[in-house]
Ligand SMILES: NC(=O)C1=CN([C@@H]2O[C@H](COP(=O)(O)OP(=O)(O)OC[C@H]3O[C@@H](n4cnc5c(N)ncnc54)[C@H](O)[C@@H]3O)[C@@H](O)[C@H]2O)C=CC1
């Protein structure tokens with residue numbers, strides 16, 4: 001058994017109850033064999049054993065009181081995965097499905113993604129099984145305050161800088177920031193995705209979705225294709241999905257479907273994003289309301305059905321494992337030629353294999369959705385300088401970062417004999433920088 005296979009089997013043994021984490025590790029390690037063959041010194045330094053073990057896991061209780069005076073207790077956590085190239089950086093997810101395995105998979109992905117951005121940030125992730133859906137603003141505020149009453153001692157502008165993810169948007173970041181500032185009596189960039197009035201960066205809100213489309217533009221244009229007049233399906237209708245749709249539309253694409261966890265909408269005339277924004281960003285409603293407002297649009301219950309909609313380009317932007325083998329086969333049969341992951345690990349390993357073996361251009365999340373965290377790093381830079389940049393400056397930097405990530409993936413995949421395999425390219429290029437930093441820093 002090779003060194004890489006041996007480490008993978010140990011992870012499966014140790015972390016058997018964490019299927020998403022095992023999936024993420026399997027996907028990354030599956031492409032690193034040639035790198036370890038070229039660098040025997042990594043094995044001697046037990047580099048891989050160290051890479052799959054978080055530097056620190058913090059788990060804590062989060063008690064809070066609802067509007068009726070009832071007391072609830074949720075579980076909070078922060079996984080500080082790897083700080084070889086910078087302070088831990090990655091979002092917080094508030095969703096009832098959150099558990100340690102999910103946060104570990106997200107933290108592990110973040111290590112390579114953050115490395116690809118070319119900015120000095122390590123990898124981390126956190127969250128809670130708290131469900132903000134259906135809670136009042138006051139309940140969300142009390143929860144966030146209780147969460148930060150513990151988290152504050154583990155983070156800092158040069159230690160660990162959380163941000164948003166599923167269920168954590170501008171409202172939650174505001175409440176978390178307010179509590180940190182009160183406890184510490186300190187005004188510093190300890191969170192990103194902040195409001196523009198108190199240290200946030202222009203274009204951070206748009207960055208993940210815009211970045212995804214910037215990346216896919218490189219991928220498809222290299223093959224003589226274009227977003228212009230392409231039919232696009234975008235799953236989800238949250239932060240990433242909305243701004244991926246906006247940028248794709250600005251390039252002349254027709255986005256015909258979006259979804260939420262209940263079902264999906266199909267609009268043959270092209271999605272009206274003003275309506276989606278009003279439903280999701282203002283009213284915090286359900287996507288089905290779109291079909292009541294827009295003539296000619298249809299709503300179908302069940303979110304998986306979105307992959308039966310015929311398209312040229314699919315952008316899964318909702319959540320992990322939302323696109324499985326069966327759905328991948330349907331997309332291929334319907335003529336999809338490119339898939340770009342806006343979400344983290346939305347495609348199962350089997351689904352990915354279907355795309356790759358069918359010649360579909362497949363861009364993994366750790367490269368394609370890195371624009372969000374990259375712009376968070378730009379927010380950290382602006383906070384340190386105490387000087388904000390304009391929207392155009394940030395957007396231009398974001399665009400260049402996505403082009404650079406594309407080039408790194410291209411170069412690494414070609415160098416190691418995986419031409420046009422962006423999964424291998426992203427893993428190898430992301431790994432290389434972290435590995436070099438870990439080797440330089442000794443056994444820590
Ligand atoms: N916000 C960011 O900057 C970044 C987010 N991501 C990833 O993008 C994905 C989406 O995150 P956000 O847009 O920030 O979250 P969000 O909370 O703004 O939106 C999530 C959306 O997905 C929908 N959803 C959840 N489960 C679903 C399912 N099974 N099928 C269809 N829709 C479903 C929700 O209804 C919601 O509309 C996640 O995987 C997240 O980790 C990745 C990079 C950065």
Ligand SMILES: O=C(O)CCC(=O)C(=O)O
Pocket residue numbers: 089090091092113161162163164165192344369370372373374376
């Ligand atoms: O901006 C950040 O730090 C978080 C982004 C994130 O959670 C992600 O890239 O998945």
